[in-house]
Amino acid sequence: LAKTTQPISMDSYEGQEVNITCSHNNIATNDYITWYQQFPSQGPRFIIQGYKTKVTNEVASLFIPADRKSSTLSLPRVSLSDTAVYYCLVGDGGATNKLIFGTGTLLAVQP
Amino acid sequence: DVKVTQSSRYLVKRTGEKVFLECVQDMDHENMFWYRQDPGLGLRLIYFSYDVKMKEKGDIPEGYSVSREKKERFSLILESASTNQTSMYLCASSFVTQGYGYTFGSGTRLTVV
Secondary structure (H helix, E strand, C coil), X not given: CCCCECCCEEXXXXXXXXXXXXXXXXXXXXXXXXXXXXXXXXXXXXXXXXXXXXXXXCCCEEEECCCCCEEEEEECCCCHHHCEEEEEEEECCCCCCCCCCCCCEEEEEEC | CCCEEEXXXXXXXXXXXXXXXXXXXXXXXXXXXXXEEECCCEEEEEEEECCCCCCEECCCCCCEEEEEEECCEEEEEECCCCHHHCEEEEEEEECCCCCCCCEEXXXXXXXXX
């Protein structure tokens, strides 16, 4: 199972763009890259998923280089409510390749 | 709105009790999962199921069992609760189709005294 490495914590200010990078050197051909957000005392919430190049939705963008050994979650113009733990995972989520959560990145947004 | 519902938000049980944590999803997902989350350790997979009556051990199955008699319901059982099982328990579900994300419940905070 592919493991991921991401920073333990990051600080930002309201209105800034935040980029969280995740490395996954052993990503397999069938693996997707998925990011989750978790607020205290809540379950993780799916943010975005991609396989290659760039994916954008109403919440975030995900940039994946050609070799797929890393990915970057980009949060535009963060607000205080974006303070949360962000998890990067790789896998196809199926029975033979379930998603493994690491300890995530604690993003602290300050006013 | 699609949902994964965990039966209890908070539970307090005594050491040695048999504890049932229930999880129900309304999305017709094939896969269901039980995680526990502890400070500094992230989410750790206890058991998962990819079909009715099917189950697979995750990374930390000791002291737990599961039951999946119907597609929408996945139960986690603590056969004899111990204080080291005090934790936040999270249920999730997903489609079996490759690449789909998980939907999580809000969690059950279990305290064993």
